[in-house]
Amino acid sequence: MAYDEQDKVIAREVRHSFKEAVKLCLNPDKTEILTDGRDLIFVTITAQDANGYPVENANNRVQVHVSGAGRLVGMDNGDSTDYDAYKGNSRRMFNGKLLAVIMADTTAGEIILTATSQGMIEAQCVLYAMASETEEGISFAAYGLCEKEQTQLEMENIFVRKIELFCETGTQLNENNSYARIHAKICPDNASDQNLIFTLVDEAGISSNLAALGVDGNCAQITAKADGAFWLRCMSKCGQDHIEIISQLGFTITGLGTAYINPYEFVCGGQYQYCKGDVGNGNEKGVATARDGETQVGYTNLDFGSFGSDEITVPIFALDDAPCPIQIWEGMPGEVGSILVADVVYQKPTKWNVYQPETWKLNKRLTGITSLCFVLRQKIHIKGFLFIRKNRAFEKLLACTCDHVYGDSFTVTDVGIDKIGNNVTVEFENLDFKEDGISAIKICGWTPLARQAIHIRFQTPEGERRQLVEFLHTKEVQEISFPLACVTGIQNVSFVFLPGSQFDFQWFQFVRS
Incomplete structure (x- = not known):
C-alpha cells in the first residue's frame, strides 16, 4: 500500500503465493x-x-x-x-x-x-x-x-519450475549439532528431469570447504567441519546442457574452529579475505584490481604443510600487452613479520577475456599455516592461484632441516650440520620415492679425512636396508653423486656416521630412477 502526506491510501497492490499452473x-x-x-x-x-x-x-x-x-x-x-x-x-x-x-x-x-x-x-x-x-x-x-x-508442442519435456529445500534440524550447526539432512522437492512433481545437482558454496558462489557433502537421491547430507557461513545449492538442468534452476539454503557453523585452505588445489581469486584499494569481481570467480592506485588482495589460513612449496601458478587476464609488475608477499604488507617473496612482471600478448597462466618461483618456501598477498598498481583479472606440491623426497634438502639428529658431537647451523663426529644419526621421515624409486644421491659436504663413510639407512615397517657411500677428501665443500640400488615407496631415511667420523654435512638430493 502507498500513502500520501495525509496518510491516505493512494495505491494498493496485492500479490499471493501460488501453486502449480493449471x-x-x-x-x-x-x-x-x-x-x-x-x-x-x-x-x-x-x-x-x-x-x-x-x-x-x-x-x-x-x-x-x-x-x-x-x-x-x-x-x-x-x-x-x-x-x-x-x-x-x-x-x-x-x-x-x-x-x-x-x-x-x-x-x-x-x-x-x-x-x-x-x-x-x-x-x-x-x-x-x-x-x-x-x-x-x-x-x-x-x-x-x-x-x-511452425513446430509442434514439445510434449515430452516438462521443465522444473522450482526446487523447495526442507531441513528439519535447522540451519545452525555446531559441535553438538554438526549434521543436517536436507530434502529437495521438485515442482511440479511430474517434471521430466528428476536429476538434481548439489554443491556447497560461499557468498560469492565459490565452492566452500566448511562442510562435507553427501548426496542420496533428492536428499543431501551435510557434516560441519569448520566455522563460517555457506550455502547449499540445489540445481536442475531441466534436460538441457546447462543449469536452468537454482535453489539455495544458508547454513552457519560455530564452535568447530578455523577452516584452512589447501593451496595445492586451485584457490579462486574471489576467495580473498583481505583487500586494500578498489577491488572488483573478476571473470570466472576471479578478482579484478584497480586501474589507478595500489591494490592489495590477501588470502589467509593457507595450509602449506610441513615441507611447503615455493612455486606458484597464477592465471591472469591483462587488458593490454604492457608489462604488469606484481609483488607477492607472505603476510599482509605492513604487518609485523610480512616478507616480500616475489617481485615479478607479467607480460604476455593479451587475449580478450582469456586467462593465461604464469608460473613463478618464490625466494623462499612457504610452510605451515600462513597467508599470501598480491600487490598491484594497474588493472588485471586474477583467476586465482595454485601452488605446485613439492615431493620432499626429490627436493634438495638441507641437513639442518632434518626431523631428528642425535649423537656424540655435531653443530647445527643455518646451512647444514657441521663437525659431525662419533655416532651421529641424521633422520628424515616419510620420504616418498613413489613406484619408480631412486637410483642415486647427491651429497654436498666436506671432510678432512681421506674417506668419510656414510651409511644410508632406509626403513619401513617391513624392515630396513642399508647402503654405503664414501665421501672423498677435497680442498673445499664439494657436491658428489653416488649410485644407489633402487629404493621405492615411503621410507624413513637416516644418515649414520660411525665413530671416527669428521664431516660437514650441507645438503643432499635423491635422483629419480
Whole structure:
C-alpha cells in the first residue's frame, strides 16, 4: 500500500503465493487491429493456479495458434539465455510471462488466438481485423511464419519450475549439532528431469570447504567441519546442457574452529579475505584490481604443510600487452613479520577475456599455516592461484632441516650440520620415492679425512636396508653423486656416521630412477 502526506491510501497492490499452473490466460493490449500491414497486437500470455493466482515463475512451454483474418508474427519471453527463435509458434514462459505478436491479413474479420500447454487449460481470445487502406510496397507475406518456423508442442519435456529445500534440524550447526539432512522437492512433481545437482558454496558462489557433502537421491547430507557461513545449492538442468534452476539454503557453523585452505588445489581469486584499494569481481570467480592506485588482495589460513612449496601458478587476464609488475608477499604488507617473496612482471600478448597462466618461483618456501598477498598498481583479472606440491623426497634438502639428529658431537647451523663426529644419526621421515624409486644421491659436504663413510639407512615397517657411500677428501665443500640400488615407496631415511667420523654435512638430493 502507498500513502500520501495525509496518510491516505493512494495505491494498493496485492500479490499471493501460488501453486502449480493449471490454466493459461491471454491479455491483449487491444482487441482491434487495422489491415494496413503495420498495425500489431501484443498479447501477454500468463499462467494461473487453481485459485486464480498468477504463477509468477511459470516456465511452461506454450504453443500459439492463430486462425481467421490474422497471423502470428513472433514470440518473446524476455529471457536472454533462451535461444529459441523469435519467429516461431512455440516458446517457454519466463517469470510467468510470454508475449505473442499478432498481425492482420489483408481482409477484415475475426482473428482467433489459441494458446495451449501440456497439462493446462487452454486459453482463447477473439480479436478483430478492421478494414484499412494498405500502404503501397508493404508485403504481408514477409511477416508471417513460414512452414519450417511452425513446430509442434514439445510434449515430452516438462521443465522444473522450482526446487523447495526442507531441513528439519535447522540451519545452525555446531559441535553438538554438526549434521543436517536436507530434502529437495521438485515442482511440479511430474517434471521430466528428476536429476538434481548439489554443491556447497560461499557468498560469492565459490565452492566452500566448511562442510562435507553427501548426496542420496533428492536428499543431501551435510557434516560441519569448520566455522563460517555457506550455502547449499540445489540445481536442475531441466534436460538441457546447462543449469536452468537454482535453489539455495544458508547454513552457519560455530564452535568447530578455523577452516584452512589447501593451496595445492586451485584457490579462486574471489576467495580473498583481505583487500586494500578498489577491488572488483573478476571473470570466472576471479578478482579484478584497480586501474589507478595500489591494490592489495590477501588470502589467509593457507595450509602449506610441513615441507611447503615455493612455486606458484597464477592465471591472469591483462587488458593490454604492457608489462604488469606484481609483488607477492607472505603476510599482509605492513604487518609485523610480512616478507616480500616475489617481485615479478607479467607480460604476455593479451587475449580478450582469456586467462593465461604464469608460473613463478618464490625466494623462499612457504610452510605451515600462513597467508599470501598480491600487490598491484594497474588493472588485471586474477583467476586465482595454485601452488605446485613439492615431493620432499626429490627436493634438495638441507641437513639442518632434518626431523631428528642425535649423537656424540655435531653443530647445527643455518646451512647444514657441521663437525659431525662419533655416532651421529641424521633422520628424515616419510620420504616418498613413489613406484619408480631412486637410483642415486647427491651429497654436498666436506671432510678432512681421506674417506668419510656414510651409511644410508632406509626403513619401513617391513624392515630396513642399508647402503654405503664414501665421501672423498677435497680442498673445499664439494657436491658428489653416488649410485644407489633402487629404493621405492615411503621410507624413513637416516644418515649414520660411525665413530671416527669428521664431516660437514650441507645438503643432499635423491635422483629419480
